[in-house]
Amino acid sequence: MRRREVQASVKDELLIKKRRNQMIKGAVSLFKEKGFHRTTTREIAKASGFSIGTLYEYIRTKEDVLYLVIDRIYDEVKERLERDLSGKKGTLESLKLGIANYFKVVDEMQDEVLVMYQEAKSLSKDALPYVLNKEIAMVAMFENLIRDCNDNGEIHLTEEQIKMLAHDIFVQGQMWGFRRWALRNLFSIEEYIEVQTSLLVKGLINNS
Template sequence: MKRDVHATVKDERLILKRRNEMIKGAVTLFKEKGFHRTTTREIAKAAGFSIGTLYEYIRTKEDVLYLVCDHIYEEVRARLQQDLDTSQGTLDSLRAGILNFFKVMDDMQDEVLVMYQEVKSLTKDALSYVLEKEIEMVALFEQIIQSCANNGELEASGPEIKMIAHNIFVQGQMWSFRRWALRKMYTLPEYVDLQTRLLFRGLNIKTNS
């Protein structure tokens, strides 16, 4: 269940605006210093307003972390749903889905890194909520792979389809949190191509490359 973050301000548009500013500033700080070493005063300054104004939109620093994680997952899911075609059931649609997801991970690499470093600091209920969003995004890849299986493009059982979907998701995230090593060896297109070929090879699918 989505957590209700209390605000004393009633203007929904202003709440969204201020919280987006807060999230942007917090991501930079959490990346540089970590959640626990960052103060709410620093978050307010990075967002461009006073500490008093900050507390009109949240109650605790943990609220900020929750908003950051929730925002990141919503942004990733929105972009995935915009670009993924779960109905075609072709290898080309699966290949395009992998490419699009990895591009999103590249565009949002700072946010993804912060989320995986700091998500453990969320309360139990908040953690369950944001991680459930990840399961929902993995399910999008399950739908694509299942459609491919239904069309005879590949052979995979239900448990195998779930594992393939999780593997794709982790490979995309890996581009973000192991970029310090991977970028020395591959460009993003090279990384996407290699991971896709390895995936298809594991499924005994012949590729042209």
């Protein structure tokens, strides 16, 4: 899907990336603590380590920060799947690796994931579909992984089952972020990945 452009007056791409990473880190911490509406752009600038004037060189509105958060999550998932699975497509091992990579992204970006879902309601009606479509695009990555396994004869699922399984994987990854207060008392992230993957693959083998 086409990326929504967040305007910047600065032309140095490396500097834009650096400043926006600082901004995301500062804003996520504030949004988690205070919520989107109660956080000011001045507070975001301070938490990011620069002035309000500098902040507006890299974004135009506070809403832009939520776009940057969802883009960062999406890009990280996409990059890991493309990097690690290029030579293993169509196998159950590729699916297991894809699940593990996604769960690890959620573990590493728990605060971002939490803020994304808590504050998505704060986006305008025009802006919200962008975030929802990004989520659908991430689910589609898993649909493609599962479909490759299906086409390769590793598993045997209908198209409806493929779509449902992709959503199941996506939600189970999110659950590690949303329920971490309870799950961390039971599992490490590695143990969580092992248990969830085992349950998923067991169901696939039984279905086949």
